Amino acid sequence: MTNVSRRSLLLAAAALAASGCRSRTDPGPRDLVWAVGGIDAAPGGPANAVADLWNRSPVRPRVRIAALPSSADEQRRTMAIELNAGLDGLDVLTLDVPWTGEFAANRWIVDLSGLRRVVGRGSIPALVRSATWGGRLWAAPFSANAGLLYYRTDLVAQPPTSWPDLVRVGLQAAGSEGIAAFVGQGAQYEGMVVQFLELLWGAGGDLFNETGGRVDFGAAPALRALAFLAEARRSGFLARDFPTMTEEGARAAFQSGGAVFMRNWPYAQRLLLERGSPVAGRFGIAPLPTFAGTGTVSALGGQNLAVSRNSRNRAAAMQFVEFASTDLAAQLALAGHAVPPAMTSAYAELRSDPVMQLLERVLPEARPRPPVPQWSAISDEIQQHVFPAYTGHGDPARAVDDLRAFLQLTVSDG
Amino acid sequence: MATLPVGATDTGRSATAVTLPVPLRRMSTGVRQLWATTPGRLGATRIALVVLILLTGALGAAAAQVRLDATRAIARQRERASSATIEAYRDLADADATAAAGFLPGSAAGFDRIRFEEDIQRAAASLATATASSRGDTLALDRISDITASLTVYAALVERAAGSGRAGSSGGAEMAGASELMQSTILRRAEALQRDQASQLDAQYERAATPPFLSACLGLALVTLGALVLAQVWLFLRTRRIVNVGLAAATAAVLGLALWWSMALVASQHHLDRSQRHSRSVSDALGQAQIAARQARTSELLALGAGPESAVAHHEQFSARLSRLSRDGGAGGALGAARHLTSTEEGSALVLAAVRQVDAWPSAHAHLRRASEDGRQGEAVALAAGLAAEDFDRLDLTLAHAVAGERDAFRDGIDAAQHALRGLAGGTALLAITAAAGASRGIGRRLEEYR
Numbered sequence: 001m002t003n004v005s006r007r008s009l010l011l012a013a014a015a016l017a018a019s020g021c022r023s024r025t026d027p028g029p030r031d032l033v034w035a036v037g038g039i040d041a042a043p044g045g046p047a048n049a050v051a052d053l054w055n056r057s058p059v060r061p062r063v064r065i066a067a068l069p070s071s072a073d074e075q076r077r078t079m080a081i082e083l084n085a086g087l088d089g090l091d092v093l094t095l096d097v098p099w100t101g102e103f104a105a106n107r108w109i110v111d112l113s114g115l116r117r118v119v120g121r122g123s124i125p126a127l128v129r130s131a132t133w134g135g136r137l138w139a140a141p142f143s144a145n146a147g148l149l150y151y152r153t154d155l156v157a158q159p160p161t162s163w164p165d166l167v168r169v170g171l172q173a174a175g176s177e178g179i180a181a182f183v184g185q186g187a188q189y190e191g192m193v194v195q196f197l198e199l200l201w202g203a204g205g206d207l208f209n210e211t212g213g214r215v216d217f218g219a220a221p222a223l224r225a226l227a228f229l230a231e232a233r234r235s236g237f238l239a240r241d242f243p244t245m246t247e248e249g250a251r252a253a254f255q256s257g258g259a260v261f262m263r264n265w266p267y268a269q270r271l272l273l274e275r276g277s278p279v280a281g282r283f284g285i286a287p288l289p290t291f292a293g294t295g296t297v298s299a300l301g302g303q304n305l306a307v308s309r310n311s312r313n314r315a316a317a318m319q320f321v322e323f324a325s326t327d328l329a330a331q332l333a334l335a336g337h338a339v340p341p342a343m344t345s346a347y348a349e350l351r352s353d354p355v356m357q358l359l360e361r362v363l364p365e366a367r368p369r370p371p372v373p374q375w376s377a378i379s380d381e382i383q384q385h386v387f388p389a390y391t392g393h394g395d396p397a398r399a400v401d402d403l404r405a406f407l408q409l410t411v412s413d414g
Numbered sequence: 415m416a417t418l419p420v421g422a423t424d425t426g427r428s429a430t431a432v433t434l435p436v437p438l439r440r441m442s443t444g445v446r447q448l449w450a451t452t453p454g455r456l457g458a459t460r461i462a463l464v465v466l467i468l469l470t471g472a473l474g475a476a477a478a479q480v481r482l483d484a485t486r487a488i489a490r491q492r493e494r495a496s497s498a499t500i501e502a503y504r505d506l507a508d509a510d511a512t513a514a515a516g517f518l519p520g521s522a523a524g525f526d527r528i529r530f531e532e533d534i535q536r537a538a539a540s541l542a543t544a545t546a547s548s549r550g551d552t553l554a555l556d557r558i559s560d561i562t563a564s565l566t567v568y569a570a571l572v573e574r575a576a577g578s579g580r581a582g583s584s585g586g587a588e589m590a591g592a593s594e595l596m597q598s599t600i601l602r603r604a605e606a607l608q609r610d611q612a613s614q615l616d617a618q619y620e621r622a623a624t625p626p627f628l629s630a631c632l633g634l635a636l637v638t639l640g641a642l643v644l645a646q647v648w649l650f651l652r653t654r655r656i657v658n659v660g661l662a663a664a665t666a667a668v669l670g671l672a673l674w675w676s677m678a679l680v681a682s683q684h685h686l687d688r689s690q691r692h693s694r695s696v697s698d699a700l701g702q703a704q705i706a707a708r709q710a711r712t713s714e715l716l717a718l719g720a721g722p723e724s725a726v727a728h729h730e731q732f733s734a735r736l737s738r739l740s741r742d743g744g745a746g747g748a749l750g751a752a753r754h755l756t757s758t759e760e761g762s763a764l765v766l767a768a769v770r771q772v773d774a775w776p777s778a779h780a781h782l783r784r785a786s787e788d789g790r791q792g793e794a795v796a797l798a799a800g801l802a803a804e805d806f807d808r809l810d811l812t813l814a815h816a817v818a819g820e821r822d823a824f825r826d827g828i829d830a831a832q833h834a835l836r837g838l839a840g841g842t843a844l845l846a847i848t849a850a851a852g853a854s855r856g857i858g859r860r861l862e863e864y865r
Contacts, residue, residue, distance in 0.1 A: 066742065069734030078738045078747060084698050085751030089742065188598050377606050384560075384599060409553050 030061040032317055034092040035079060038070030046143075046337035047094075050330045054323055061316045063092075072096050072190065076376065083108035083308060091311040092320055095139055095304050097130040098369040098379070101212075104138040105373035109306040110314060113137045118326050123342045130368035131304045138306060140325035141342035143334055145301025146359060146366040147198055149286045150254060150262040150272070152279065159286035162293030163202065163228060166261060167237045173260045180239035182232070183250040184263035188387040191246055193379045194299040194369070195263060196386050199225035201297040201367055202290040207378070207407060212370050215407045222400045224291065229390035243391050255279055263288065265301060266355045270338045285355065287362050300366035302342060374410040381406045452652070453864040459645055460857040464850045466638045467668060471846020473634060474675050477625045478838040481682060484622035485835065488686075489828045492618045493693055495547035496611040497821075500701040502540035502561075503604040507708035509533035510596045513572050514715035515803070517589035520795045525576055534569060538562070544611070551614075557607045564600045568592055586719035593716060597709070605705075612697045619690045623683060635672040642668060642853065649860060660856020667849035671842055682834040689827025692820045695755035700820060703748035703768065704813045706739035711806050714779055718786055718794055729783055736775060744769030756816065758823055764816035771809040778802050 036047040051063045066089070068075040079093060084106065095103060103109045112119075116137045120128055127141035149166075151159045155173040160166040170181030185191030200206070205221025208214060232238045239245070239259060247264060251271060254262040257278045262268070266285075273280050287296035305325055307317040324330050328349075331341035335350055340359050350356035369375065385403050388394030448454035509530055516525025541558050548554040571592035575585035642665045649658055710732050717728035741747035749772065752765045782802060786794035 066746075068741075069737050070730065071734045074734035074738055078741065081698070081702050081738065081748050081751050082746050085694075085754050087746060087750055087754055089746050089750065380602050380606060406556075409556075 030313065030316075032061050032063045032091045032313060032320055033066050033089060034063050034094070034320070035066050035068050035075075035090045036094050037068040037072065037075040040094075040339070041065050041067035046334050046339045049333040049337060050324050053327075053330050053333055054320060060319075061313060063320055066090060080106075080108070083310065086310055088308070088310040088312055090308050091313055091317040092324075093306045093308055094142065095306050097127065097300060097302050097304060098371055098375040100131050100138050100304060100306075100371040101133040101373040102375060103306060104133045104136070108309055109138055110309050110311075110318075111136050111138065112140060112307065112318065112321065115140055115318070115322055115326075118322065122326050122345060124344055124363055126300050126363070126366055126368050127302060127304070127342050130300060130302075130371050133371050133373075139304035140306075140321050141302065142305045142325045143302045144340040144342050144359070144363055144366075145265050146340075146362045147194065147263055147288050147298035147301075148266060148355075148358065148362065149288050150264055150268065151284055151286060152260050152282055153284045154282045155260050159284065159289075160293075161287075161289050161296075163199070163289050163291050165293065166289050167232060167235070170260050171235065171237055174236075177260070179257065180253065180259040181237045182261045182263075183239045183242065183245060183253045183259040185247060185250060186238065186242035186245045186390075187249070188243075188383045189246065190379055190383075192387065193382045194301070196225060196229070196382060197367075197369065198263075198288060198297060198299050199228055201299075202288070203228075204291075208370050208372070208411070212372050213411065215404065215411055217400075217404045217407055219397075219400050219404070222403070223396055226386065226389050226396040226399065228291075229386075230392065230396060233390055233392065243387070254283075266340055266359060267338060269355050285358055287358070287365075296362060296365050298362055298366050300363075300368040302340070372410070378407065378410060453861055456857055456861050456864075459648075460854055460861070463638075463641060463645060463664070463853040463857070466634070466641055467664065467846055467850040467853060470631070470634045470638045470668065471671065471843050471849075473627055473631045474671065474846070475839045475842040477628060477631050478675065478678070478835060478842055480625040481622055481679065482832070482835045482839065484618060484625070485682065485686065485828065485831050488615070488618050488622060488689075489832060491547050492611075492615045493824070493828070495544050496608075496615040496693070496697055498540040498543040498547070499604065499608040499611045500697050502537045502544065503601065503608050504701060504704050504708070505533045505537040505540065506561075506565075506596065506600055506604055507705045507712070509537065510593055510601075511708045511711045511715065513575070513589060514593055514712045514719075515799070517575055517585045517719065518715060518795050518798060519586050519719050520792055527576075530572070534565065538565070544607070548611075554607060554610060557603050557610075561600055561603045561607070564595060564603075568595050568600060571595065590716060590720065590724075593712060597712070601705075601709070608697070608701075612694075615693065615697070616690075619686065622686055628679075632672075632676070635668065635675075638668055639665065639672070645853075645857070649857075653860065658856045658859070660852045660854070660859065662852075662856075664849040664852035664856065667845045667852060671845040671849070674845075675838065675842055678834050678838045682831045685827045685831035685834060689824050689831060691755060691757055692824035692827060695752060695757075695761070696817055696820050696824070699748055699751035699755045700765075700813060700817045703739055703752055704810070704817065706735050706748050707772075707806070707809055707813065710735035710739060710775075714782075714802065715798060717783070718791075718798055722787075725786070732779060733776075736772070736779075740769055740772040743773070752816070756820065758819060761816050761819050761823075764812055764819065768809060768812045768816065771805065771812060775805060775809075778805055 034047065034051065039045060040047045047065050051065055054060060054063050068078055076096070076099060079090065082089060093103070093109065113136050119137065119140050123141040124144055127144060128137070131137055131139040131141055149159055152173070155177060156169055160169050167181070174181035185195045200221055203221035203224040205218050205225065206216045209216045229238075233242070239253060241249070245253070247268070250262050250264055251268045253259050254264075254268075255272055255277055269285060271277070272283055288298045290297055305321040307314055307321060311317050325342055328343065328346060331343045331346045332349060334341050335346060335353075335356065340356065341347070347356055347360040372378070381403060385394070385399040389396045389399040448458060512526050512530045512533060516530070541562060545555065545558050548558070571588060575588035575592060578585045578588055642661060646658055646661050646665070649661070650656060713728045713732035713735060717725045717732065720728055737747060739747050740749040742750070744750060744753065744766075749765060749769050753762065753769070756762050756765050778797075778801060782794045782797040785797060
């Protein structure tokens with residue numbers, strides 16, 4: 001770097017600095033900033049509905065929503081960068097269920113064990129588990145989510161309850177219609193990890209034991225889940241572009257009438273019913289199948305609310321978190337925007353909604369991804385091994401061995 | 415107490431007194447007899463002082479050495495590993511952006527092979543540095559070998575894209591495949607590696623900041639000084655001689671030792687903190703900003719070469735990465751972090767300049783997106799390769815200047831921290847020995863008078 005270029009750059013920089021570069025939307029000193037990702041943060045969206053309820057009271061500090069990127073991964077990274085640097089711009093954080101451990105271990109969020117009683121009484125137990133790490137509560141369950149099976153009622157009379165039946169029925173219907181049998185989340189990202197876990201759990205396997213302290217990744221269930229995916233790809237049960245599909249890709253394919261079955265989250269239902277949707281009135285929803293054909297297992301999704309350690313108004317932030325996650329009106333406001341609430345009692349009020357009714361049945365069986373600090377690394381590793389194995393570019397047995405070795409490393413690391 | 419059987423307690427007490435081991439009893443009698451005479455007291459004081467002084471010196475020297483070792487480990491190993499991983503991460507992101515620019519359909523600029531290969535070579539060299547500094551760290555070594563293996567595949571894919579470029583097609587589809595491998599596998603591994611190395615560096619700073627028995631050292635030095643003063647007062651009362659040269663010299667040496675030691679530790683801590691701040695402003699903020707900028711640029715370029723559906727996904731990714739780079743007018747994101755962590759005037763000015771440059775990016779991007787979506791592909795590509803490329807290069811240069819400044823400041827800090835500790839361990843030991851000799855000699859002189 002020459003001196004001249006450095007100096008001219010500095011002069012330019014100084015001129016810019018002098019012209020003022022203050023944050024355009026600096027909140028007042030008492031405003032609470034709530035970090036919300038993607039479309040949930042949109043005006044007229046669920047987060048605003050909850051914030052509006054809170055802001056009705058003139059004595060409370062106002063809550064302002066900071067919109068983060070819509071990709072969960074980018075939300076996590078953006079928050080991680082800011083919290084790690086000690087920025088105090090965010091007070092309340094919206095965390096996807098598997099992030100609790102990472103945020104707690106890095107001391108980015110404060111202990112919310114004070115809320116344990118009220119949260120433990122009213123929220124879905126699996127969500128409370130997802131918000132707990134190292135025996136302490138770090139976040140309060142805000143919204144729930146679970147994988148569901150979407151099926152075409154005009155092609156399938158009864159949704160099958162076992163994966164083998166689903167494959168058989170799916171291939172049959174797809175063959176006669178000339179469409180894909182199954183769409184879901186097959187691209188190399190977190191969604192695929194979730195789909196793999198549902199199969200793994202459905203085969204009786206798991207990653208860790210209950211406390212997360214021991215690896216419980218048995219080879220047999222893991223191989224069964226992987227072999228199922230690989231065979232489903234070979235047999236043409238999985239749509240051809242399944243390996244590039246995310247939630248929206250799958251939804252688009254199913255909505256255009258291009259698939260018999262779809263694995264997706266509840267949000268899709270509303271969009272599939274929209275005016276002009278080719279499948280409106282021709283689809284149903286059911287619990288996801290298992291290998292044995294009894295019961296259902298789906299991955300728990302949803303979000304927890306945490307308070308940033310850097311917040312300058314922790315007490316008020318905690319009050320808002322308690323309000324948003326345990327006030328019935330706030331939770332019903334979420335449901336009004338098709339976001340499944342985290343409070344069990346909210347579902348009693350939502351019986352007229354078929355999705356919420358199904359969720360009331362599915363959520364108690366839903367399982368959280370382990371809320372360990374290394375979750376993002378583990379998820380990456382699952383992606384790196386499962387994706388090539390099911391698309392035919394890797395050996396499933398080797399993938400399982402490598403994965404177990406990695407899981408072991410994360411446990412012994414701390 | 416009243417409810418206790420009195421007899422039982424009494425028996426217990428007398429039993430302890432009776433069972434005191436014989437050698438101990440003899441020793442305590444010996445000490446009492448020794449203490450009864452002045453020469454005895456002088457001798458005992460002499461031994462106590464010498465022991466105290468030597469212990470202070472030994473502990474002080476050990477603590478200084480621990481601090482020095484930890485500081486050296488930061489300078490020579492941990493920081494190097496951490497900065498090597500962020501450099502690798504950054505160069506990999508740059509290689510991908512460079513490659514993506516090279517395969518824009520209809521672009522006249524072509525593939526900047528030199529820059530691409532330099533990036534890959536630099537990344538490989540940084541990974542080799544990280545390997546050398548990560549001995550015994552299985553997880554890190556595992557990740558590095560994965561990155562290196564995937565990098566070979568990636569380079570081959572880019573080469574294939576270049577080949578089909580020569581054969582007439584743009585090579586855009588092959589490039590998208592290569593970039594997918596870079597973004598979803600290589601960069602994620604690099605990110606995880608970088609995060610781990612950065613937290614190991616933080617842990618090393620923590621170790622340097624809290625050498626063991628720090629307060630014990632200071633407490634012991636105070637006790638020793640107190641004992642020296644008491645000894646001199648006692649001697650003065652006894653002999654009416656104001657100055658005992660030996661003890662005075664010992665006091666001065668211990669005082670000097672304590673002062674030097676404290677000042678050196680405070681100074682080195684100050685410089686350590688300073689160096690950590692500059693190191694963090696690169697690893698936790700500016701480096702992240704460079705990476706986010708390059709990833710955003712890659713998304714921007716890939717969107718132009720993609721079909722309408724994946725173009726939307728690339729545009730969305732562009733916005734997400736841009737917001738990771740700078741959010742809320744520079745209050746958040748990596749540049750927000752940089753504003754917070756960059757403490758030099760020069761660095762802050764550069765970060766503000768970067769914020770301004772990023773502010774202009776979305777409108778430039780919207781411009782080329784509109785052109786692309788309206789089917790004016792030639793115009794969109796020209797914009798991407800022209801104005802947008804200049805804006806991006808300017809931002810990249812600003813960030814590189816800021817990083818260079820912070821790296822220099824880090825180096826200054828860590829050098830100063832080591833400099834402040836130079837000779838401290840040896841000096842502490844030497845002063846302690848001098849003090850011990852002085853004290854011994856000083857009391858020895860008085861003892862001689864009794865012979």
